[in-house]
Amino acid sequence: MNRALAFALGTALCVSPIALGASLEAAAQTKPATTYKAPRTAFGQPDISGFWSNSTLTPMTRQAKYGERLAYTEAEVKEMEASAEAEVEEGNKPTDPNAPAEAPARPANTRPEFAAAGGDVGGYNRGWLDPGHQVMRVRGEPRTSLITTKNGQPPPRKAAPAGAQAAAGGRAQGGGGMGSFDHPELRSLGERCVIGFGRNAGPPMFPNGFYNNNYHFVQSPDAVVITVEMNHDARIVRLNSKHRTDKVRPYFGDSIGWWEGDTLVVETTNLPRSQQFMGAWENLKVTERFTRVAKDRMHYAFTVEDPTVWDAPWGGEYEFSPLQGVIYEYACHEGNYALEGILAGARHQEKEAAAAKAAPAKAATKGD
Template identity: 50%
Template structure:
């Protein structure tokens, strides 16, 4: 065999190996349900109401349970019991003689000065997320290990975006995270992809013939999904939460979002990010949510997953973000003091504030 044929054979073999891995990256299949959803006046399923995605389960699987997507019932009960014990501890009256290191806090069930809130002030959820009754170890279904398939050459800033060389997150308010500036939710509550966070995991869906609006409790974000459009905005227009266009496929609302704001970064992706969401009522009080994420400049392959919203009682309360809040002022004052004295204090990492309170059982948010 000459060298040209040898190269061709090697290339074909390489493609044969590569194709299965690419084929494995598939969006979650439509949920199997016999539920007949109520209809709006225009005949489409009525998704309206208040919903919550609060859960101890997180986007990526907890390696403590290996690559398994589905937990055993015993594992789920143990996680929920441990979470409830932490909640009960946080709800107890605080000993007036207690030190900071004695208080239950939100850093993976630990205690100490580097944690942010006393656990009593957080509400990340107390149950394992279930899909079709199955307790889940994570939301991602498209990868074997349930992790985000990042390209090896991509480094993701803990603040969600890259700073300029020599720039510090505490230089000024504009270099702090969007949630601290009350511009967008902590973590990725507002979406897309909509993910549970530290607290305020409540969403209200309002639906008309031409639009669906999702009011996100965290930092009072309102996502507007246009049903009367087929083309996205010009590339120069990039609103917060991107430009969302929706349509109905049977009883499923399909939403495609592009044109993300340059400061809104999801797992390192922004400018070329495309997220497709599918919302399907699978029960009177259960709303199946599937997502598919694409950006070849950041991810090694498209990826996605699923979870279920649960219907929530009561209204969505106003999120008063900065009224009486001295956190951002304190962060900047602390940075100026470090510059004056040259003495470094405990690091201020916004991901701790954005990270949901849990004992680590539910994986990484």
């Protein structure tokens, strides 16, 4: 399994920004402005094929301390990237076979997402992780976030109608997560190896923060297929087609695409509830734009809109870089004992609880 890459992402408003209500400033931020001319495929399309990565130190949302700053200073970039290198060096030190059983103290520069997942992400040491080691640059500018709203955060959501549970919509189908142990369908889709965890495949497409944020783009005259290493998912974009009308909501939604000059525009609707994005799914539309802006860079922008969840469309952007290698199969279920163990443990706890409940009754019967 190729374990390159890391975290961050977001994307941006690019499709008819005025019509979408975006400001001219936001529109300028997401335009991939370049004089580069992408090579063509044998059938005349701009060539975006190949192996790409979205690994980065830049987070999806901006830290509050940066306020409305879209970019880091070069001094901040230097400090962040040096810290990432130190993290790798510290995390890859050999483990002492005679060390005590208790967990060692975490390095001071452990990333928050690693700490939240248990330090070594449930049993992975740093050698198995590749969370990115460079700040994301867009048109050469080092970004503080991949979402390009004014404060780098998703906009406020509308108040949900009485009785609605929009924010928890993903839990109803394959998204029970922690505390849901009755049957496997209540566990998360990622844990069940149905699709990858995080939003690597999207839409919109984000790295998961730990590893395997790699992609293989394949083109034909009628379709573009994006194979995602994290969990061997494949997004199929039908070119010059229409959205399905059968009310079926496939994983990753229903994606159609067309070329606008050198830009591949992809519009996705009909996402399933299990892949809700920040509470939106039923009326969610995601528009993505892929533009090759250099031999070694592909600009990616997205706009999300759902009038029942947000007052106006919003989005973000980043740039893919070439993957130095190829993608191998992500065999999710090989040696995966976690799901079986979790459910078996729950059944054991239930038996213990039932036995404890029955014990007083048995004692009373013996006393009689």
